[in-house]
Amino acid sequence: MHFDLEFNYRVLLVLIEMTALAVLASVIQASIVWLLTKKVKQQALFYIAFAALLPFLSVLWALMIFEFQATVNKKYLARDPLIGEICQTPLVGRYRIFMCDQTACASVGTGQYEASLPETNYASAQGWRPVFYGVESVKDLQVMDNYLIGAIDSAAIKSVDNQGGKDCFFVLDTKSNLVKRFRTTVELKGALAKLSCNEALNLEPVLAIYRKHRFTTFDYFAALLLILPPLAVLCRFWCMVLNTQKQKG
DSSP states (O other): OOOOOOOOHHHHHHHHHHHHHHHHHHHHHHHHHHHHHTTOHHHHHHHHHHHHHHHHHHHHHHHHHHHHHHHHHHHTSOOOOSSSSEEEEEEETTEEEEEESOSSSEEEEOSSOBOOSOOOHHHHHTTOEEOBTOEEEEEEEEEETTEEEEEEOGGGOOSTTOBTTBOEEEEEETTTTEEEEESSHHHHHHHHHHTTOOSOOOOEEHHHHHHHHHOOHHHHHHHHHHHHHHHHHHHHHHHHHHHHHHHHO
16 A cells, blocks of 8 residues: 655644644653652653653654545545545545535535536436536535435525525436536425435535545544554553552552
């Protein structure tokens, strides 16, 4: 597996905060260990040094796990690395949700130009159009079978479809790469009925949809890998310190 380091200003800020906490934890932990082991001259220096280094080793471990999960998520799971400027996660088929710098609106697409299946006169007459690069300024979304149903924040886009600040809606067929827009929820529900979509219409904010689809079993595994080894080392270390203190107390 080839690792490309995931590093941006947000990662840098988190790293600075973690380092500051590590400095504080190092001073406090080393001071407590010194008080407990100062009578054990032969082992005190080792315990104090390890107590001072452990928080920094934990930060290094956290950075390694972050890079590991970032590489797996980006290269194999088509997901963002959790800390970054762009948030993305698969929805259905090859279609994904993209959010950049803000989470109120998102783009829905495949990340590349999509030519629709050969468009028939019937599809054109019914108002279906090729999706091309996707749908922009989506603020509410629902995944329903192979369809993506959503609401567009018309105030955020400049087009002839702008309805004076009112929302317009869309249905995106991920199999045919066709999309159709609607002015009202009544029209939207009517179209869904014609498509034999029996699921109730329940649009949710794009951030909620992102959170539902972003996290996988791998992320929980990475979280355990992040927490358990340092915690085990910390517990083992303090057991040794306390046992030594009891023996020499």
